[in-house]
């Protein structure tokens with residue numbers, strides 16, 4: 602018989618406590634760290650320094666002033682009271698910027714992937730997704746009713762094999778991948794994936810969270826006409842918060858009707874929208890930060906070669922440079938040591954990445970100096986090689 606305890610159930614159930622214990626035993630217990638402003642940033646997604654850019658802040662204030670009647674809070678979902686003139690104008694701006702027919706703003710990239718993928722993929726459909734896809738893509742897939750198979754990371758022969766195998770078995774096939782991968786920093790061959798999707802009549806969904814502002818100022822805009830949906834985010838290179846899905850007007854109408862993470866949530870604030878708009882205008886007119894970031898990426902690559910670290914790093918031409926070490930405890934220990942030396946380098950642990958592929962993820966920025974790059978790699982060499 603069930604024990605009818607009178608105590609209120611506010612302590613964590615034993616089964617959940619057990620999961621935390623297991624995480625701890627695996628050296629994978631996550632915690633939120635206090636920020637340390639003195640550390641040199643090799644960890645944030647603020648690739649172009651836009652979150653600290655005062656010109657963008659001023660531009661955003663100007664934009665805000667141009668819409669004096671807008672409220673501070675959106676006051677509701679876009680479908681109810683949360684729609685406002687500035688957000689519509691911003692969406693039109695995004696269409697010009699990214700050469701697309703329509704854009705739909707979401708509160709975050711997570712929300713955009715979740716709402717897009719879960720709503721478009723139906724029970725009778727198939728989703729083929731890169732095995733290293735971000736959690737937001739995977740959660741979107743889980744929420745959809747479609748069948749889903751992963752293909753080997755960036756392995757287009759494997760994707761082609763699966764497209765050929767399933768093309769007659771499913772009404773619609775969606776291919777989901779990332780332009781620049783968040784954990785490995787390498788890029789998808791968009792040209793070839795577009796060609797494959799066209800050949801097999803599949804619908805491509807491309808997550809561009811880490812490619813815009815890093816490998817390109819407008820991401821995969823040259824392929825706009827061939828990509829079913831692109832997800833762009835404002836929390837990385839644009840130094841702010843939010844996201845948009847780019848595609849046709851029909852897709853926009855569909856999302857407004859069926860994407861739950863668009864419908865059942867308060868719209869982004871006018872301050873947030875003005876900031877995102879200002880950041881885009883700034884990037885368009887000021888190439889310096891983008892050029893400096895790319896200089897720093899090349900300098901970092903030269904340094905890992907000259908400091909004999911190449912074998913540890915995944916080859917990438919992006920702002921994400923991953924040093925694969927293996928083992929949660931070891932990676933955590935080196936990241937702590939680097940932090941004590943004044944460098945903010947974070948450990949990426951399993952289960953976020955597969956066991957054995959635990960790593961330090963170096964995020965590169967426009968505002969890092971050559972000296973800082975040299976130094977952090979010097980310190981890393983000490984911990985990796987000379988120990």
Ligand SMILES: Cc1ncc(COP(=O)(O)O)c(C=O)c1O
Nearest residue numbers: 709710711735737783810834836
């Ligand atoms: C590839 C990818 N997609 C989507 C997201 C989610 O974006 P946001 O941070 O705006 O929710 C992230 C963020 O880490 C990401 O790396």
